[in-house]
Amino acid sequence: MKNIELEKHANSIRKSIVTEVFYAQSGHPGGSLGAADIITSLYFEELDINDENLDSVDRDRFVLSKGHASPALYAAFAEKGWIEKEELKTFRHLGSRLQGHPSMRLLPGVDMSTGSLGQGISCAVGMALANKLDKNDHRIYTLCGDGECQEGQVWEAIMAAAHHKLDNLCIIIDNNNLQIDGKVEDVMSIYPLDEKMKAFNCHVIEIDGHDFDQIRAAFKEARETKGQPTVIIAKTVKGKGVSFMENQAGWHGVAPNEEQYHAAIKELEAC
Amino acid sequence: MASIATRIAYGDALKELLQEDENIVVLDADLAGSTKSAEAKKVDPARHFDMGIAEGNMMSVAAGLAASGKIAFASTFAMFATGRGFEQIRNSIGYPHLNVKVCASHAGISVGEDGASHQCIEDINLMRGIPGMTVVVPCDYNEAKQAVRAIAYHEGPCYVRLGRSGVEEVTPEGYQFELGKGVVLKEGTKVALVATGSMVQESLKACELLDFEPTVVNIHTIKPIDRELIVELANSHDLIVTCEEHSIIGGLGSAVAEVMAEAGCPCKLARVGVQDVFGESGKPKELFETYGLDPQSIANVVKNNL
Ligand SMILES: Cc1ncc(C[n+]2csc(CCOP(=O)(O)OP(=O)(O)O)c2C)c(N)n1
Numbered sequence: 001m002k003n004i005e006l007e008k009h010a011n012s013i014r015k016s017i018v019t020e021v022f023y024a025q026s027g028h029p030g031g032s033l034g035a036a037d038i039i040t041s042l043y044f045e046e047l048d049i050n051d052e053n054l055d056s057v058d059r060d061r062f063v064l065s066k067g068h069a070s071p072a073l074y075a076a077f078a079e080k081g082w083i084e085k086e087e088l089k090t091f092r093h094l095g096s097r098l099q100g101h102p103s104m105r106l107l108p109g110v111d112m113s114t115g116s117l118g119q120g121i122s123c124a125v126g127m128a129l130a131n132k133l134d135k136n137d138h139r140i141y142t143l144c145g146d147g148e149c150q151e152g153q154v155w156e157a158i159m160a161a162a163h164h165k166l167d168n169l170c171i172i173i174d175n176n177n178l179q180i181d182g183k184v185e186d187v188m189s190i191y192p193l194d195e196k197m198k199a200f201n202c203h204v205i206e207i208d209g210h211d212f213d214q215i216r217a218a219f220k221e222a223r224e225t226k227g228q229p230t231v232i233i234a235k236t237v238k239g240k241g242v243s244f245m246e247n248q249a250g251w252h253g254v255a256p257n258e259e260q261y262h263a264a265i266k267e268l269e270a271c
Numbered sequence: 272m273a274s275i276a277t278r279i280a281y282g283d284a285l286k287e288l289l290q291e292d293e294n295i296v297v298l299d300a301d302l303a304g305s306t307k308s309a310e311a312k313k314v315d316p317a318r319h320f321d322m323g324i325a326e327g328n329m330m331s332v333a334a335g336l337a338a339s340g341k342i343a344f345a346s347t348f349a350m351f352a353t354g355r356g357f358e359q360i361r362n363s364i365g366y367p368h369l370n371v372k373v374c375a376s377h378a379g380i381s382v383g384e385d386g387a388s389h390q391c392i393e394d395i396n397l398m399r400g401i402p403g404m405t406v407v408v409p410c411d412y413n414e415a416k417q418a419v420r421a422i423a424y425h426e427g428p429c430y431v432r433l434g435r436s437g438v439e440e441v442t443p444e445g446y447q448f449e450l451g452k453g454v455v456l457k458e459g460t461k462v463a464l465v466a467t468g469s470m471v472q473e474s475l476k477a478c479e480l481l482d483f484e485p486t487v488v489n490i491h492t493i494k495p496i497d498r499e500l501i502v503e504l505a506n507s508h509d510l511i512v513t514c515e516e517h518s519i520i521g522g523l524g525s526a527v528a529e530v531m532a533e534a535g536c537p538c539k540l541a542r543v544g545v546q547d548v549f550g551e552s553g554k555p556k557e558l559f560e561t562y563g564l565d566p567q568s569i570a571n572v573v574k575n576n577l
């Protein structure tokens with residue numbers, strides 16, 4: 001797909017994210033907006049998921065380990081036509097399929113229920129192991145937060161992935177350097193992330209997580225890497241696309257008010 | 272009526288405690304603003320440790336601090352404190368009986384929109400099962416503040432369950448919190464509503480929907496439970512209805528059932544709580560109605576069991 005088309009989808013996904021969180025008056029805009037380009041690239045280029053195989057496990061799979069970015073996932077589903085755009089407004093409402101954190105039992109296409117940080121990546125390891133047993137060539141992708149990397153479980157998962165030479169697993173770290181209480185390096189440094197991942201026997205690629213050429217090239221390199229899992233460290237801007245939300249820890253889990261909502265949509269429409 | 276979340280009381284109590292006692296330290300796991308442990312930073316940032324999103328590690332680090340003579344308060348959401356950190360709490364804190372005070376916020380389904388992954392309805396059960404652990408579930412700001420101060424100097428590991436959402440003040444003026452002692456808020460007949468935490472408010476409101484005056488009791492300390500009071504209630508009422516924002520399995524209802532069964536009480540028991548199901552996203556009030564925790568549901572349980 002041409003970059004310009006991907007950009008259009010990403011922009012539409014960003015508008016949906018802001019809309020979801022606004023109508024819910026709750027949720028996580030920052031980490032959703034920042035991940036929008038990666039998620040667009042996954043669903044519109046990389047993953048072999050389509051209308052026909054959405055309900056099947058016989059395809060690539062994506063685990064949103066940073067489950068609080070659910071608005072980005074649901075927005076991508078709407079952009080793919082798997083749910084109605086109107087349904088996005090039910091996000092976080094009683095009875096909705098669009099739970100605060102994704103539930104695989106409620107919404108077709110959600111490959112794992114997540115929300116508790118650190119667990120999704122391990123689930124992705126399990127899926128990659130299953131695919132090895134089944135000798136298929138489906139690929140497993142997972143997106144983790146950089147704050148999430150503070151969980152010991154993330155490192156247990158990486159250790160297991162490398163030990164089992166899971167070259168069918170691609171771990172993307174959304175490296176926006178922010179978590180709830182502040183900057184990752186101030187709260188509890190995870191750095192140097194690249195060297196740590198390499199020491200754990202992973203193939204490491206560093207990219208700009210908003211550059212579609214770089215995202216595409218990284219996925220290709222991951223596919224061609226044999227005998228070890230790939231970790232893509234994607235430098236991102238939390239809140240990307242809505243200027244007043246960009247790089248602000250304060251916009252991690254706060255909904256915009258009416259005025260801010262309109263300002264955000266206006267800014268995204270001008271793109 | 273004022274509506275304040277019990278976690279606010281936690282922050283305020285911590286501030287006082289840090290000022291009064293240099294032996295007190297605080298740990299959090301990237302939720303210091305939400306749990307209100309960040310209030311401690313205002314007094315002495317050197318005694319507040321943000322351990323990052325690593326709850327298991329935080330619990331054992333707290334144990335190490337306590338094993339070195341400190342009184343360590345460890346906070347995060349109830350789900351991640353008692354869920355992710357369970358085995359560390361059990362083996363690093365419970366087994367050596369250390370002075371770690373796990374004060375967890377956002378417990379129960381009143382977490383609301385975050386949904387089932389964040390709505391901890393198993394924490395009382397988990398913490399109650401650890402030998403030597405004291406378990407306290409305060410119902411309002413006043414009680415929570417006093418409870419936090421009380422457990423600070425109660426020897427050994429303690430768990431305090433705090434809420435995200437605002438709750439009305441229901442403790443009477445001049446109220447004195449006493450660890451392990453249930454509080455009779457209303458003396459009535461036939462039925463005793465035995466509630467804990469946010470369900471104390473719901474139980475009081477349920478009384479208005481009944482055509483008689485039931486007894487209402489606040490059991491803020493789940494462990495050690497006030498056996499004497501429960502046996503007394505069971506012997507003087509036809510029905511006890513336990514009310515908790517927790518699974519009906521392993522929480523207050525179970526604790527009361529154990530006491531009643533062992534004492535051979537003839538009184539009937541009904542349990543209001545989350546009926547062995549996961550919650551979902553929604554507003555706290557809607558969720559209380561959907562999951563049978565609102566005053567009308569309590570009143571219905573009373574009517575159906577009398
Ligand atoms: C085990 C666990 N602990 C705590 C939380 C609460 N929480 C939700 S998001 C978040 C911060 C996440 O930061 P990061 O992983 O960097 O995500 P991003 O910046 O991409 O939003 C925290 C602490 C959680 N969901 N799970």
Ligand SMILES: [Mg+2]
Nearest residue numbers: 146147178179
């Ligand atoms: Mg981050």
